[in-house]
Amino acid sequence: MLRIEHLTKKYDQYKAVDDLSLEIEDGHIYGFIGHNGAGKTTTLKSVVGILPFDEGEIFIDNQSMKTNAMACKKIMAYIPDNPDLYEYLTGIQYLNFIADVYQVSKTDREARIKKYADMLELTSDLAQPISAYSHGMKQKLAVISAFIHNPKLIIMDEPFVGLDPKASHLLKQLMREHCDQGGAIFFSTHVLEVAEKLCDRIAIIKQGKLVISGRTQDVIGNDSLEDVFLELENDNA
Numbered sequence: 647m648l649r650i651e652h653l654t655k656k657y658d659q660y661k662a663v664d665d666l667s668l669e670i671e672d673g674h675i676y677g678f679i680g681h682n683g684a685g686k687t688t689t690l691k692s693v694v695g696i697l698p699f700d701e702g703e704i705f706i707d708n709q710s711m712k713t714n715a716m717a718c719k720k721i722m723a724y725i726p727d728n729p730d731l732y733e734y735l736t737g738i739q740y741l742n743f744i745a746d747v748y749q750v751s752k753t754d755r756e757a758r759i760k761k762y763a764d765m766l767e768l769t770s771d772l773a774q775p776i777s778a779y780s781h782g783m784k785q786k787l788a789v790i791s792a793f794i795h796n797p798k799l800i801i802m803d804e805p806f807v808g809l810d811p812k813a814s815h816l817l818k819q820l821m822r823e824h825c826d827q828g829g830a831i832f833f834s835t836h837v838l839e840v841a842e843k844l845c846d847r848i849a850i851i852k853q854g855k856l857v858i859s860g861r862t863q864d865v866i867g868n869d870s871l872e873d874v875f876l877e878l879e880n881d882n883a
């Protein structure tokens with residue numbers, strides 16, 4: 647579903663992402679772990695086509711982000727780390743706007759808005775302007791807008807920040823459901839317990855370089871993800 651090959655992204659001369667390669671298969675939830683400033687957001691923004699990159703290739707469902715960005719973007723959704731949505735729109739106007747962009751039929755959008763807004767308990771707030779939403783409510787709206795066009799691949803940057811425990815639980819359920827239906831998810835998180843339980847695969851990035859990736863149980867072994875992460879962080883080799 648997603649193939650990143652030798653991705654390098656520089657800010658001036660600083661390599662924020664350095665020769666990073668990984669592959670995410672259909673049906674997998676893939677967690678992306680790393681310290682502050684490790685290069686997670688830069689990688690995710692390169693994948694979704696927000697940031698141009700210096701070297702390497704990114705393929706979404708075998709289509710190149712470099713040469714066929716539109717085809718890639720059509721089948722992908724992105725939930726950024728900060729839900730900066732159009733504040734002057736109401737929640738329902740925003741969802742309809744996103745559904746229009748992705749040409750979602752009236753029947754499909756109504757069914758999906760009902761399903762996800764009811765589930766995340768946002769239905770009664772959809773008539774309110776987004777400017778009146780709390781951070782968590784904006785995050786829920788961003789989640790619904792990602793699922794509204796039934797993307798194959800969902801990229802999420804710290805999706806659990808700001809969500810209450812019930813909403814976090816429901817989001818994990820939605821993520822699993824999406825991947826059980828053949829989709830894939832690549833998401834960054836600092837919540838290692840969640841990553842350990844939820845992810846089929848995990849990659850750890852340090853100073854722009856991938857230090858370990860693979861099946862969650864293989865990465866963790868007999869330790870916890872926290873132990874593995876801290877060990878790698880302390881390893882200066």
Ligand SMILES: Nc1ncnc2c1ncn2[C@@H]1O[C@H](COP(=O)(O)OP(=O)(O)OP(=O)(O)O)[C@@H](O)[C@H]1O
Nearest residue numbers: 657658662680681682683684685686687688689727
């Ligand atoms: N627009 C920018 N201009 C210059 N340097 C940047 C820019 N954005 C990020 N960086 C630098 O690139 C590196 C990687 O940043 P990035 O935001 O990708 O890290 P991150 O792993 O997402 O961190 P966090 O966990 O804190 O969100 C950091 O050293 C950061 O200072």
